[in-house]
Amino acid sequence: xxxDTKEIFENYATAKAFCLTSAFWMMVATFYGLLGATELIAPxxxxxxxxxxxxxxxxxxxxxxxxxxxxxxxLGSAFxxxxxxxxxxxxxxxxxxxxxxxxxxxxxxxxxxxxxxxxQGREYAELIWPxxxxxxxxxxxxxxxxTMTVARRREKILYVSVWYVLAACILTxxxxxxxxxxxxxxxxALVGIPDAILLWFYGHNIFGLLLTxxxxxxxxxxxxxxTRAPLYSHTLSLLGFxxxxxxxxxVGTHHLLQVPVPTWLKVVAxxxxxxxxxxxMAFLINIWYTAKGKxxxxxxxxxxxxxxxxxxxxxxxxxxxxxxxxxxxQRVTHFNNWxxxxxxxxxxxxxxxxxxxxxxxxxxKLTGRPLFSRxxxxxxxxxxxxxxxGFTIVLTIAGLIQGNAWLNGETVYRVLPEIHVYYVTRxxxxxxxxxxxxxGFYNVTRSLLAKRGAMP
Amino acid sequence: xxxxxxxxxxxxGLAISLALFFWALKNGQFQDQQRARFLPLRDDGGVQPxxxxxxxxxxxxxxxxxxxxxLAASAASLLYAAYLRG
Ligand code: HEM
Numbered sequence: 001x002x003x004d005t006k007e008i009f010e011n012y013a014t015a016k017a018f019c020l021t022s023a024f025w026m027m028v029a030t031f032y033g034l035l036g037a038t039e040l041i042a043p044x045x046x047x048x049x050x051x052x053x054x055x056x057x058x059x060x061x062x063x064x065x066x067x068x069x070x071x072x073x074x075l076g077s078a079f080x081x082x083x084x085x086x087x088x089x090x091x092x093x094x095x096x097x098x099x100x101x102x103x104x105x106x107x108x109x110x111x112x113x114x115x116x117x118x119x120q121g122r123e124y125a126e127l128i129w130p131x132x133x134x135x136x137x138x139x140x141x142x143x144x145x146x147t148m149t150v151a152r153r154r155e156k157i158l159y160v161s162v163w164y165v166l167a168a169c170i171l172t173x174x175x176x177x178x179x180x181x182x183x184x185x186x187x188x189a190l191v192g193i194p195d196a197i198l199l200w201f202y203g204h205n206i207f208g209l210l211l212t213x214x215x216x217x218x219x220x221x222x223x224x225x226x227t228r229a230p231l232y233s234h235t236l237s238l239l240g241f242x243x244x245x246x247x248x249x250x251v252g253t254h255h256l257l258q259v260p261v262p263t264w265l266k267v268v269a270x271x272x273x274x275x276x277x278x279x280x281m282a283f284l285i286n287i288w289y290t291a292k293g294k295x296x297x298x299x300x301x302x303x304x305x306x307x308x309x310x311x312x313x314x315x316x317x318x319x320x321x322x323x324x325x326x327x328x329x330q331r332v333t334h335f336n337n338w339x340x341x342x343x344x345x346x347x348x349x350x351x352x353x354x355x356x357x358x359x360x361x362x363x364x365k366l367t368g369r370p371l372f373s374r375x376x377x378x379x380x381x382x383x384x385x386x387x388x389x390g391f392t393i394v395l396t397i398a399g400l401i402q403g404n405a406w407l408n409g410e411t412v413y414r415v416l417p418e419i420h421v422y423y424v425t426r427x428x429x430x431x432x433x434x435x436x437x438x439x440g441f442y443n444v445t446r447s448l449l450a451k452r453g454a455m456p
Numbered sequence: 457x458x459x460x461x462x463x464x465x466x467x468x469g470l471a472i473s474l475a476l477f478f479w480a481l482k483n484g485q486f487q488d489q490q491r492a493r494f495l496p497l498r499d500d501g502g503v504q505p506x507x508x509x510x511x512x513x514x515x516x517x518x519x520x521x522x523x524x525x526x527l528a529a530s531a532a533s534l535l536y537a538a539y540l541r542g
Contacts, residue, residue: 081496084499085495085496087498155495156483156484157484157485157488157491157492157495158480158485159492159495159496160492161496174469178465198462220496221496224493224496224497225496225497228497229497230493230494230497231492231493231494231496232493233489233493234489234490234492234493235486235489238485238486242477245473249469
């Protein structure tokens with residue numbers, strides 16, 4: 001019996017499956033990103049090839065990044081550390097692997113249906129009804145597995161990472177169903193302004209109640225372990241958790257400040273966007289004080305390095321976001337590449353970096369061997385970092401050009417040549433990130449499947 | 457009329473959150489916070505601490521230099537572009 005338990009505890013099939021899922025779909029997702037970036041430079045490149053026109057490539061890219069690369073990556077490490085934090089094996093590895101398989105099936109269906117033009121046409125909620133059901137189901141299954149593990153725990157106190165992961169799974173299952181108007185299979189939408197409000201309530205929850213809590217959960221586990229230091233303050237971390245739940249749920253309408261939604265709702269969204277500084281700083285102060293004086297240890301562990309960099313990006317994206325929610329700022333920054341830059345700092349620089357960090361930190365623990373190549377992981381780190389910072393610079397500049405031009409009544413076709421050079425640079429950086437994903441997939445597969453690790 | 461959905465959702469969400477919060481309070485989740493800080497480190501036995509190697513430090517310096525050069529190059533091209541425009 002004891003041997004059985006040990007085996008199950010050390011098998012971690014679910015965590016492995018999710019790490020592999022993430023590494024694989026990162027390749028596909030970044031390929032679609034690169035394709036989209038290329039189409040923005042050369043719009044005729046894929047003319048008449050229905051499946052890969054820009055309008056289909058873009059939603060495929062963002063859905064794959066969110067649900068194919070980042071979320072499974074973060075869940076991969078969560079399926080490792082939740083059982084460890086609770087002192088008990090995962091409730092069901094079999095259910096976990098089945099969840100991972102269903103997840104991948106949903107992703108394949110996602111790519112196929114979007115390529116065929118089957119879409120509900122709402123941002124972040126494009127997927128058709130049967131796939132919506134599958135997404136809700138996989139989050140619900142993951143939540144069930146985690147909750148049953150909590151129920152069987154041997155450690156009484158739930159460490160903050162457990163709170164974050166559980167909340168992310170169940171809140172996403174609920175807000176996904178709501179935001180995709182799942183009770184109306186044909187349209188997946190309400191009508192008019194209420195639909196926009198609902199959509200952006202859901203849309204922002206994808207960052208605020210899925211990516212952010214999962215990333216925070218991973219960082220709260222990896223940083224203390226890599227530095228071999230206790231968390232600076234568990235009370236502060238719980239304060240951060242509850243304030244995130246309260247504040248983040250109200251900010252969605254900051255995406256609609258230039259839309260005729262009720263003013264009171266805009267005011268709530270703006271005030272709470274600024275108030276986001278509370279959960280953000282509660283998290284960052286905690287993590288950075290834990291790591292204080294231990295940057296050497298963080299540098300020595302490539303996974304921790306990714307995670308720590310992700311926390312720095314979280315600082316930038318959140319402070320920037322609070323400013324972007326101010327109407328005067330948004331008059332320039334809305335509806336142009338500034339927002340795309342912000343999105344990439346958030347999803348790639350913060351959540352994506354932490355997902356990769358979680359994977360690289362966890363894999364040696366899953367296999368009992370070092371990574372296949374620490375050098376490749378390090379190389380990928382620099383490629384992603386340079387690519388992401390480069391994106392931020394060129395897209396921000398392009399956004400400012402567009403924003404100012406449109407504010408001054410300039411016509412669009414005159415602005416496009418001005419930003420062309422930035423689009424070219426952006427595609428180059430996209431190539432860097434896509435290549436890094438190829439390296440990452442190779443490294444992750446070799447680390448998980450090969451018998452021996454090869455250092456460095 | 458969409459408000460009933462929204463109000464029902466808010467009410468259910470609030471009720472569940474409050475129930476969970478009070479469960480946590482009663483269950484002692486907010487006590488023993490000193491011990492909670494150490495939970496991630498608990499099963500640390502046998503794992504070698506990460507070593508900070510000289511090579512690692514050198515690599516960091518080299519990469520830092522590379523990034524600085526990259527940033528300097530970007531700054532230079534921006535300045536040059538500004539100069540050309542002005
Ligand atoms: C304090 C935290 C944050 C605040 C206040 C904030 C604020 C905003 C605002 C106001 C916008 C809309 C900009 C516009 O359309 O003009 C926006 C867009 C966006 N944000 Fe954030 N943000 C925050 C953090 C994050 C994080 C952590 C992520 C990712 C994990 C993220 C990802 C995005 C994305 C992807 C968009 C683009 C949405 C679109 O498609 O239009 N944000 N954010």
